[in-house]
Amino acid sequence: MEFRKALGCFATGVTIITTIDQDGDPVGITANSFTSLSLDPxxxxxxxxxxxxSFDAFHRNRHFAVNVLRSTQEQLxxxxARSGPDKWNGIPYEKWETGCPILAETIAALECDVDQVFEGGDHVILIGKVRRIRFEDGECQPLLYYRGKYARIGAPA
Ligand SMILES: Cc1cc2nc3c(=O)[nH]c(=O)nc-3n(C[C@H](O)[C@H](O)[C@H](O)COP(=O)(O)O)c2cc1C
Known part of the structure; x- marks a missing residue:
């Protein structure tokens, strides 16, 4: 579809956004629609x-966590990005205050309380207020997504 192709021209990072369902089981999806919204708050x-x-779990739970992937985490x-509940076999993670999975070895993690939810056509927009962060300060390579393919940052021009 032409619209999809045009949108794919915008290169993004890649995140896995997690929450927990009613039974406390982990839930997660690959997402590149993540963006920053406000510094204060x-x-x-x-x-x-x-x-x-995962829609119901994200819609019900008042928390989510954003896990920012590094270039070596394409398989993750x-x-x-597969649908279904069997995504968590052998995936190492920890929990902070909210129970949302914080994946191991990511570049950054942000634990959030859902602040507002807006309708957006066939999607909903979840706004989260960040309550806790972890990030790697040193040199590291993010995983990118561009024109429907995974990509890495090339050598500087
Ligand atoms: C690079 C990439 C980015 C994606 N971004 C989003 C996104 O921002 N929002 C979304 O709902 N799905 C996104 N998806 C699709 C979901 O990861 C995919 O539909 C997943 O299977 C949903 O899992 P579930 O059906 O178990 O909830 C993306 C997929 C890929 C590969």
Missing amino acids: PLVLFCLDRKSM SRNF
């Missing part, structure tokens, strides 16, 4: 497909 957002199997991204 600290707000971020992402857009969630209404057709996602592919795993969480």
Whole structure:
């Protein structure tokens, strides 16, 4: 579709956004719609497909966590871009205050309380107020997504 192709021209990072369902089981999806929204208060957002199997869990739970992937985590991204509950086999993670999974070895993690939810066509926009962060300060390579493919930052011009 032409619209999709045009949108794909915008290069992004890749995140896995997590929450927990009613039983406390982990839920997560690969998402590149993540963006920063406000510094004060600290707000971020992402857009969630209404057709996602994780929709109810994200809609019900008042918290989510954003895990920013590094270039070596493409397989993890592919795993969480699959639909279904069997994504968590052998995936190491920890929990902070809210119970949302914080994945190991990411570049950054942000734990959020859902602040507002807006309708957005076939998606909803979840705005989260950031309550806790972790990030790697040193040199590291992010995983990118561009024109429907995974990419890495090339050598500086
Ligand atoms: C690079 C990439 C970015 C994606 N970004 C989003 C996104 O921002 N929002 C979304 O709802 N789905 C996004 N998806 C699709 C979900 O990861 C995919 O539909 C996933 O299977 C949903 O899982 P679920 O059905 O188990 O909830 C993206 C997929 C890829 C590969």
